[in-house]
Amino acid sequence: MATKEQEISRTRDLEGLSSEWLLEAYLTMFTSRRVDDREISLKRQNKTFFQVSGAGHEAVQVAMAAHLKSGHDWFYGYYRDRALALAVGQTPLDHLLGAVGASTDPNSAGRQMPSHFTDPGLHLATMSSPTGTQFLQAVGAAEAGYRAMLIPELRATMEDFEEDEVVLVCSGEGATSEGEFWEALNTACNLKLPVVFLIEDNGYAISVPVEVNTAGGSISKLVSGFPDLFIVECDGTDLTDSHRAAGKAVRHCRMRRGPALVHAHTVRLHSHSLSDDAKAYRAAAEREEELARDPLPQARALLIDRGVVTPEELDGLEEDVENEVEAAANEAGNHPQPEPETVLLHLYSEEVDPTSKSFDTEDSPEFESELPLTTVDLLNLCLGDELERDHRIVLFGQDIADASREQVLEEAKGKGGVFKVTHGLQRRFGGHRVFNSPLAEANIVGRAIGMAQRGLRPVVEIQFFDYIWPAFMQIRDELATIRFRSHGQFSAPVVIRVPYGGYLTGGGPFHSQTGETLFTHTPGLRVVLPSNASDANGLLRTAIRCDDPVIFLEHKH
CATH class of the missing domain: 3.40.50.970 (Thiamin diphosphate (ThDP)-binding fold, Pyr/PP domains)
Incomplete structure (x- = not known):
């Protein structure tokens, strides 16, 4: 339990609370309230479009x-x-620039509603x-x-x-x-x-x-x-x-x-x-x-x-806050609005171009084989190569590990995904880098977003395209918009692998879905659908190394 x-x-036990902190805390609270009041006034003057x-x-x-x-x-x-944002270091001007949607708004450069506080340094x-x-x-x-x-x-x-x-x-x-x-x-x-x-x-x-x-x-x-x-x-x-x-x-x-x-x-x-x-x-x-x-x-x-x-002293300090907020509001009102031609800025990474020659790679030595290699084989080889190359990469999803209880691998061959794309990777790279998730698609994508914002490179799997929908809000409203809505201050380069399409014998309507158009119509998201095994290997490698979120669709046949 x-x-x-x-x-x-x-109780009003002040033990451990200094007079300095109590005063600072109150003035931060008072500042927050006065910024709220100023925004309400701006809304009534039609100088901002929303207030919460x-x-x-x-x-x-x-x-x-x-x-x-x-x-x-x-x-x-x-x-x-x-009040939290002010207490950790933002200023009234930061908030009021956001309220009026100024191009100099440090939260989103005027791209979001007011009160969507953002600061990577803090x-x-x-x-x-x-x-x-x-x-x-x-x-x-x-x-x-x-x-x-x-x-x-x-x-x-x-x-x-x-x-x-x-x-x-x-x-x-x-x-x-x-x-x-x-x-x-x-x-x-x-x-x-x-x-x-x-x-x-x-x-x-x-x-x-x-x-x-x-x-x-x-x-x-x-x-x-x-x-x-x-x-x-x-x-x-x-x-x-x-x-x-x-x-x-x-x-x-x-x-x-x-x-x-x-x-x-x-x-x-x-x-x-x-x-x-x-x-x-x-x-x-x-x-x-x-x-x-x-x-x-x-x-x-x-x-x-x-x-x-x-x-009397507090009256004077409150007046100072009032003056600061008023000055910030006046200054914010003088800042320019975003220029229309900047609307596509930071939709995708400006630093990393996945179509450039820098993404040309030589075939893995394991690529050459006397036996024909399937798409599953080549995807597995690619994931192994990338895990070896970049220690920031983690793989997770439902059933993608060989076995969550690692002791059974002494006698069991391991799962490695329902289509075996990740088979053997946990044995090779360990259970801290290749691991199972709960049966919860939003959980998989939401966690991956948080990891990617900290610098990891998650490659996650949704077991079937048919079951991606619980994660749709995390993908469309969150993952695809992070770079744009933060004006390039945050990014989340997550790769979502998804088995896709029909022709699975006995699959019925819930193991056979397509529906890629819902994702191709999502700005900020890259969608990849390889047509053959060789392309699947190279495109997955590119997806992992690029700096944008990618839906990587793996056709079952």
Whole structure:
């Protein structure tokens, strides 16, 4: 059973919290709120096209950031995490440039909606709008470090790897109903990965209340059966209680005891976004109760009551913040919009051209054989050559290992995929580089994305094209857009191998599908379908060595 600390402590124990940190935390919260307010004003003036607020979530975000290190740990946030992004190093100008869609927006160069915070130097992974997709990517990012600890040659290639690194992934309670949340928890617990799941529970997924969204109304109770998952619940509007909970969760992960989940009870002080009206589905009394739990007045009173600062001093500091935010908004409004001709920039890698002569390779010595070699033979040879050449490559998917229980290989011949493409590769390169995944296609692709963002080169397999659809959002909305939406700051060169097409005797309608057009119409994705065995060998080699995501279709005949 999970280790749990389910009681909500509302004590104001300041032990270990310096006056300097308390003041800094409050000013970060206040800055976040004022940037929200400024964006709301800009939206009403039609100077931005959207606004989503983090008001009510600030305390737990700032408290969590206090235990993590930017540029050391990794952050997979979501659109309400403004205070977190500010706490780890972003500025009001960074956010307001994103709000107005400026070409100088450091998050996406004006390509994304506001509040999609991105900064590779701070290890703020590029955000997207689909809720819940970040869970598996965060697990993949943590797994990259896990694999680095097991594979010395891989570790030597990862400049940003830290032995005590932690990955933080955040969401509201609504996204915990996505299946990928449960897939992520499953893998994180199975591998005891250092992932902190911060669930910012404000009670509503747009208009859906938590008791409709979550069985029993409590996500922390619902996940309590996961092994090695440390669970702590806190008042996410209380700065000190949030600091206590966050510290325990991060320490658990730094000590490599497994993942942790912080269930923070927050409030949503505005509607879901300015495109929503909470008055349509929330009672006035409920909204008034939430206003009474606003974390900013609580933190302000704490500072004054404890003598950290006088009301007059705090008034002056708040005025400084107001002036900074106003100046940032004015400056952002003067920045240019993206030029139309830049729309295709960073759709694919500008540095690596897979059609160039640099991709010409000599045949492997094993290519010459007295017997005719099949497509399976040549794909297997290619994968072996590439695993030998590049220690960043890992292979995983359902049934692709020879045997997960390696001791049986003393007497068993090994599986190596349902079509034997990966047969013998685990024996040759070890179970840390060639391994099985759960039967979960989104899990396979989502983890691969997180690994690739850390510098690994995952080559994964979806067992049949017919079963690729659970991974479709990870492929189309995530994998294909990462380079574009981050304006080239992040990339994910993942190769997805997929047996494809009909003519499998007895295969029926669910082992015979095509459907490549859905992927060829996806900008940012390369799709390869070799016509013969020799081409399959060379094209797979090119797919692995290029710097873009590739769907590699392997016809069964």
